[in-house]
Amino acid sequence: MNTPVPADWYLLLSAALFTLGVIGFLIKRSLITVFMSIELMLNAVNLSFVTFAHEWHAVKGQIFVFFVMMVAAAEAAVGLAIIISIFRVRGTLTVDQIDRMKL
Amino acid sequence: MDGMILTLILLAPLAGMALILLLPDRDEQSTNLPAWLALLTSLFTFACTLHLPAHFVAHQTGFQFEENLAWINSPAIRYHVGVDGLSLWLVVLVGLLAPVGVLASWRAVKKDRKLFYALFLLQQTAMVGVFVSLDLMLYYGFWELSLIPIAVLTAMFGRNLGDASAAKAALRFFLYTFIPSAPLLVALLWLYAHTGSFDYATVQAAIASGTLPGWQLAWVSVAFLIAFAVKVPVLGLHGWLPDLFSEAPVAIAMIAAGKLGLYSLIRFHVELFPALAHRAAPWMIALAAVGILYGALLALVQKDFWKLLAYATLGSLSFCTLGIYGFTAAGMSGAVLQTLNEGIIGAALFLLFGVLYEPASASKLADFGGLATKTPRLATLFTIASLALIGLPLLNGFVGEFLVLSGTFTGVSRVWATVAALGVILSAAYMLGAIQKIFLATGAPAHATGHAAGHPSATARDLTGSETVAVALLALLMLALGIQPGLATDAIEPALQSITQSLRMGAQSRNAANLSPTHPESATVIASSPANLKGGR
Amino acid sequence: MHLVLFLIFALFALAGAANLLLQKHPINSALSLIVVMSSLAVLYLLLGAEFLAMAQVIVYAGAIMVLFTFVVMLLNEGREEKTWGSRAARTVGFPAVVVLLATLAAAILRAGRHYGMVSLSDGITTTQDLSKVLFRDLLLPFELTSVLILIAILGAVALARKDDGNA
């Protein structure tokens, strides 16, 4: 009943999620979904952190995830603010139309 | 106090820079507060640098006022600073030139003063850093840092912002000096990889021991040489000089050439790679001797005084190179002295030209004329500085030139010394020609009509009180160094002794190498023989 | 039991991620991302990271995703337009993704032999364990994150503020 799972399955899941995140970055056209893809990649990495923390009984792996969350929160706040101001200026969030750094 | 003084000198301009940046923006137009702050900072720094010669133990080899702190463990970069006779006066010179530079910018810089003076002070720290660093990586950091404010300030505060030539000159300068820095970095890392240290003495000992692979070391030394030769600049690599002199703000142009490159040549090429420097010497001597003539000839036909100054500078810097690579005691002392001289004279001339240039933004010699009666102080001090530049005895330029030439003549090559001495004739021709065209009657018909409003001769102004004091002090310095060069050379000589000692080793190995010309790398191979090892260290 | 839970939530996560890509409307993508994150929280729990699981739910699935949905609704972008912006994305990006996945998978599979198993009976890293490290060894970085977040807040406010012309 209590069948254990090999640790590398978790890692494979993490890799798959990460790859999906990358694909999302590549194919999504709305800036905001691109941003979500990034969050997805972060989460995939977090999963592998936690897996390794379990594997090697290292608490610091989890702490790392904690910090990633903190940074992600900050990043989300700033990133979304940027998205808002871009939208205000450009009136669109389609990445293919936002290809100039200057306003 | 002695232990901290170099750090204080390095930090004082940075503190001033921070203060300037913290000033409120809105007073920018009305007050010249940033300039005042910069002046106070630079004066304070200058006072600090004066501490060095006051407490320097002359006739003692080795570094003084040393500080050696761990900074980064891996790679092992240390905060290791110190001065010896070679760098001592250069540090003082940088300290001296900073207030002069501030005064020269006082009226010329009218906007974004905060930024200008902040970067100016940053530049000062970088230059002092180059002179005092005894850790190769630390040195490299300062070296790179010293390039950036020059480029930025030229691009932002250059004279011809309108047609973007200032930005182009800045770009040219930056690329031309920055690109050779990349091989320099690689060379430094190579040295680190093979010696495990960035410490100057350690690396020097490792090179002297001859255990490093020969041909790679040769390339490393070439990387060092080119990076420095561009910065001096040596003939052929001076392409950035006329542009920068024409475009850069006066305070920047006066410190851009010479000192850093020449010091680095001595410290990090000749002293670090004595054997390889010996092999480069014939080329460098030829370039220098031809450079003296080349600069003088081109200065002779320039119509623009910034360009004239650029080629004149090329000529007098070539004297320094000639002295350095002659490897004679007299020549090297003369070269270091001449480096100081060039700094002092160049600063004076730049300030004076700046005063001439500023009211009408005119730099064509033909636009001026007959200013002697209108601007007597300017004319007098200009004449004195020119005479120092062309090497009139009892002024400082002469002693340096004489030592370099006599060292070259007696110790190196009579032909090259004679060629170089020809430059003495020409220098008189172009400097006196400039004096005549600016200050004396030109006899041109335009002269009569030229005094209409807006003509450079009509709008020219004489020096202000503070400018007069600054240049007069520089002039006194020229006189003092001309009459008593011992003031500087007494400290320089012991430092050079250790260099010439290592050079003698290099000479031995070179001679040995000449015996077996089929193996060009044998120079370093032979330098590694145990006998030399004992002799050198 | 562990295997079952793992399989279920791994599938949820993968499906959520795939759905994120397939949906045309950002709000749907956001909701599927919430699914992914929640599933991950369960997986954290399975790995014995109870504090992180809670944090994942609260911070990620909660706060951050609320922020996302809020912004999506605020901007009301609607469905994605169909554009084929970048050739590089297609010609370089997709091979790169394949290589990425292949390399990762190969490496994991190769090294995976040495890894142990994960089971429900494994010990749980308590919040206490975590905080011992966090507040003892890593106190300074922890405090720094608070500064970071403060700055982020200020930055967000500054960026999102309407330009009145004199800002």
Added chain:
Amino acid sequence: MNEPMLFLPLIALLPLAGFLLNGLFGSRLPKALVSTIALLFPLLSFALVARAAWMVHAGLALPVAEANAPTWIAVGTFHVGFQFVLDQLTLVMLLVVTGVGFLIHLYSVGYMEHESGYWRFFAYLNLFLFFMTVLVLAGNFLLMFVGWEGVGLASYLLIGFYIDRKSAGDAGIKAFVTNRVGDFGFLIAMFLLIAHFGTLSFSRITAQLSAHPTLTTGAATLICLCLVLGAVGKSAQIPLYVWLPDAMEGPTPVSALIHAATMVTAGVYMIARTHALFDLAPAALTVVAVIGTATAFFAATVAIVQTDIKRVLAYSTISQLGYMFLGCGVGAYSAAVFHLMTHAFFKGLLFLAAGSVIHGLGGEQDIRRMGGLRKTMPVTFWTMTAAVLAISGFFPFAGFFSKDAILAAAFQHGSTGKLLWMVGLVTALMTSFYMFRLWYLTFLGQSRAHSASDGHDHEHHHHAHESPWIMLLPLVLLALLSVCGGWIGIDRFAAFLAPATGMASAAPNAGHTELFLSVLAVLVAALGWFVAHLFFGRRTSAADDAAQRLAPLHRVLEHKYWIDEIYTSLIIRPIQWFARFGLGWLGELTLVRGSVWLLVGVTGLCGELLRRWQSGNLRSYAAWLAIGAAALLIFALAGTLLGMNSLADSIHWAVR
């Protein structure tokens, strides 16, 4: 040693003090104070020299070297100090320099009365005296070089004194640069001396030479030829004489002091001073003699047709300096120095008198517009007459003794000496001719101010007036010296100088030959006067006729053999063209600046290419990011995949 209190440095420093006072504060001081300062310090200096002379007369042994000279340059084994030495030669020079110098200062007070920049003039004049005294007092070559270049500077400043005249500035530059050509030779000579002797001190070099004369003739010749180049530049000999005629742009007292009496004789002084070297290099001495003779002859021919009173005197100076070179060249150093001294008297006087004439005529310098000044300017006339007689070599005027001594020495100097003597004699004839031409045209006959072809400015002669006493006093004193200056006789003079210049010239003179030569010289001078009298004295048109008959020759002489033009087109122009086109365009624009532009261009091109890569499209960035990540991953995991242990290993592997 019992230091005889000669205050040698003070002799030089006193004029320097005058320069500093006037130079720094002169513009704010009243004229009277300026001139007091300017006169006082040279006078004190002269007093010190006179005192020294008295002490020598009273038996002080020369040379006196100053003990504990302060160090100037000390690097390694090379050591040079500010060392002043007084010996017989220096004493003579000092007497001339400070004595004549003071008189000319005095004269200037009157002459420059109405000029603007009065203080500047006197400051420069004092500066000149400072450098000149340093030059003659110097105990080593380098210190001598200080004076050498310094007098050049003072000369430059004074030639260009009239700053509102372009020609003055041009002349100043020409003088300085031409002198620099000579200084180049001096520099090289010093380097050679350092190489051979390791020192620049006169006494040490002489001592080394006498102790073990190891110096080869070749080396000595090389050194001496370099020194000759220096002397030729300073003393305006062929081929570097061109600056001296132009130097007449300066105020007349300057021409008298610097360009006649003192500075230009520095070359002669230098050769006499270094005679120990020259004695080892007969070839160099021959060169000196030939240059001197050629210059003397050449300049005299030009002087015959010049119409500017000062230019006549300038070419005459060049010619007389040629005599001195001839004297040095035949080894008669003391005769050369003797002529140097008498020349200082009568040429200084000639210039001052000419200045007095110019002053009296309100600036007129063309002798064709003078004439008949004998009555209006009697003192000037009589002093000038004394000088003309002296320079022409009439007995018993000063010039007779000195010129005679040189010619006699040349005559006795082997076979080439005879030839040189012949040329010298012809030159003496011409000298007499052109000096009397000047004398006739200026003072005798009728005033020709109205007959001048363009007839501009008829006002001169209404104003023609004798100069004030302060100008006449120096004239009279110098006239006395021009008359009596030679009475000391070459024998006694040479004997006095012998310790300093060697005994070479003081050969026992064959009495009859000597007498014969002297008589011949006077006859030749008389012939010159007679011819001049024929042409100019009787106001016939003989002179013009002759000029027309010899038109081509006249033209050549009038244009000074077109030497200036030849120099310009053969030396100056090519240098400028080479600099402008050869270096400026080819070297600078294409190679040096070109390389910079190429570098910048290549960088810019790379930037342009990379810029396209930076499309700004987020998704393409993502693609590149992904491939970068993949590459890094492969790089990092290569070790694992290939069975290595760690990342560090794989990096290490990759670097190798």
